[in-house]
Amino acid sequence: DTGVSQDPRHKITKRGQNVTFRCDPISEHNRLYWYRQTLGQGPEFLTYFQNEAQLEKSRLLSDRFSAERPKGSFSTLEIQRTEQGDSAMYLCASSQPGYGMYEQYFGPGTRLTVT
Amino acid sequence: AQSVTQLDSHVSVSEGTPVLLRCNYSSSYSPSLFWYVQHPNKGLQLLLKYTSAATLVKGINGFEAEFKKSETSFHLTKPSAHMSDAAEYFCVVSDQGGATNKLIFGTGTLLAVQP
Numbered sequence: 001d002t003g004v005s006q007d008p009r010h011k012i013t014k015r016g017q018n019v020t021f022r023c024d025p026i027s028e029h030n031r032l033y034w035y036r037q038t039l040g041q042g043p044e045f046l047t048y049f050q051n052e053a054q055l056e057k058s059r060l061l062s063d064r065f066s067a068e069r070p071k072g073s074f075s076t077l078e079i080q081r082t083e084q085g086d087s088a089m090y091l092c093a094s095s096q097p098g099y100g101m102y103e104q105y106f107g108p109g110t111r112l113t114v115t
Numbered sequence: 116a117q118s119v120t121q122l123d124s125h126v127s128v129s130e131g132t133p134v135l136l137r138c139n140y141s142s143s144y145s146p147s148l149f150w151y152v153q154h155p156n157k158g159l160q161l162l163l164k165y166t167s168a169a170t171l172v173k174g175i176n177g178f179e180a181e182f183k184k185s186e187t188s189f190h191l192t193k194p195s196a197h198m199s200d201a202a203e204y205f206c207v208v209s210d211q212g213g214a215t216n217k218l219i220f221g222t223g224t225l226l227a228v229q230p
Contacts, residue, residue, distance in 0.1 A: 045217040105161070
């Protein structure tokens with residue numbers, strides 16, 4: 001399967017702990033996005049990478065959040081000192097340059113529960 | 116700024132009857148519009164996309180949508196609902212105001228299909 005993959009699929013953590021999620025985009029896609037989806041809502045944009053450069057961050061992304069894409073391939077999203085409000089589904093998406101750049105392909109998501 | 120409004124949070128139809136999910140958009144640009152579907156515990160799947168070509172767009176699983184600029188609408192239809200269509204549907208616009216092309220999601224419409 002050459003789709004977008006995310007790991008882990010589920011994460012339960014205690015408040016105050018740090019967590020890290022990984023996303024592997026479709027191999028030829030140079031654009032990578034992170035979104036967050038809370039219960040009953042549509043996904044909201046968090047951050048965007050073009051190759052290894054992080055070009056935009058949403059105001060939703062507090063200082064406790066950091067994302068990297070070190071070699072322009074996979075990406076990680078880290079949340080430090082987790083809070084209960086961080087409980088959500090974290091979605092990764094990728095897209096290709098050129099004609100298809102507006103459509104994004106999503107991974108299955110990482111569901112985070114902060115207790 | 117771009118935005119989408121999904122006019123119904125829940126729609127219930129009987130199997131074999133037509134489906135209509137309504138979406139209005141707001142955009143300062145010629146928009147790129149999408150419909151995504153999310154089945155329970157599964158990732159977001161692209162149903163169809165409009166990117167300024169034909170105004171009637173055909174997607175997967177028998178769905179189609181018509182772009183109407185005069186009404187700023189992009190409603191999703193299917194002639195005959197199937198039980199497997201039960202899912203949450205998101206109307207989405209691509210933010211073309213910058214280089215990010217991040218997606219802006221509606222709040223979703225939950226489609227129930229009754230036997």
